Each structure stands twice: as structure tokens, then as C-alpha cells.
Amino acid sequence: MCGMGLPLIWPRISDKTSARRAVKAGFWMCALLAVLYTVMGTYLLVSRRPFRDYDPSLGWVFYEFGALSGLVAWRLWKNSRVWAVIGLVLVALGYHDKLRSVPGAVIPVFFLLVLFNTARGTFAFHKYDGQQVSTPLTGIADSVAQREGTKS
Numbered sequence: 222m223c224g225m226g227l228p229l230i231w232p233r234i235s236d237k238t239s240a241r242r243a244v245k246a247g248f249w250m251c252a253l254l255a256v257l258y259t260v261m262g263t264y265l266l267v268s269r270r271p272f273r274d275y276d277p278s279l280g281w282v283f284y285e286f287g288a289l290s291g292l293v294a295w296r297l298w299k300n301s302r303v304w305a306v307i308g309l310v311l312v313a314l315g316y317h318d319k320l321r322s323v324p325g326a327v328i329p330v331f332f333l334l335v336l337f338n339t340a341r342g343t344f345a346f347h348k349y350d351g352q353q354v355s356t357p358l359t360g361i362a363d364s365v366a367q368r369e370g371t372k373s
Contacts (some may be wrong), residue, residue: 239345
């Protein structure tokens, strides 16, 4: 699917760099959600008028969602596997009603896929973090060390 121009929806995670790229996509998405929730909460509290289905008294709830999204984004920046799963579950629970009421909702599905791949990326990042990266210079250093070890 990556060859079809959809690397954000289902990226190929084959090394530490690609895993980090998937985590960064989730970070930016959670940061965007934090800003949007905060703006929405501010609008509801300041205008004191309902917006769509949201009552003005829900402004504080949007602030809480914004703070929680910001916390998830911060922990994703630190490659936290636990917070990647927490973020995925929270967004899945938050969009559960939207997916049931609007079957063709594309944006919630997109957010869920990005966070699912973020969770994949955090687990892959820690998997590849423990492995030694082989570069041409480390290959040369290893061969020199082996030759010096055999001459002794």
C-alpha cells in the first residue's frame, strides 16, 4: 500500500528511522487534536452558544480532552509505547459514536489508522533501538578488530 502513495495511512516500518517517522505522524496528529479541542472549548465557553450538538457547558470537557491529547503527544515524542496505546484507545472511544452515526466518516477512520500506525511505530522503534545499526564504517571497524584479534 505504500507504493500507492499512502505512506501516512499504512507506512512500511522496516528500521528505526521509519518507525520514528510513524511516531512523529501520531505526535503531530495528537498535537493538532489538542489545539482543536482547546479552540473548541474556548469558543463554547466564550460564546455561551451551542455549536452543533455541543452544549456550552461542555467547554471544560474540551479543555480536558485538549490537555489529554497534549499529554499523549508529549509522550509520543518520547516514544512511549504505553501512551501510544492509550492515545489509540482514547481516540477510538471518542470517535465510537461518530463512526456509528455517520458510517462514511473518513476523518475519524484516518485518525484511528494514524494512531494505530503510531503504536506500531513505537513498538518497532524499541525493537530496532536494541539492535546495532550496521554502517560501512562499523563494518570496517569490526573487520579491523577481527584481524587484530587473530594476529595476537
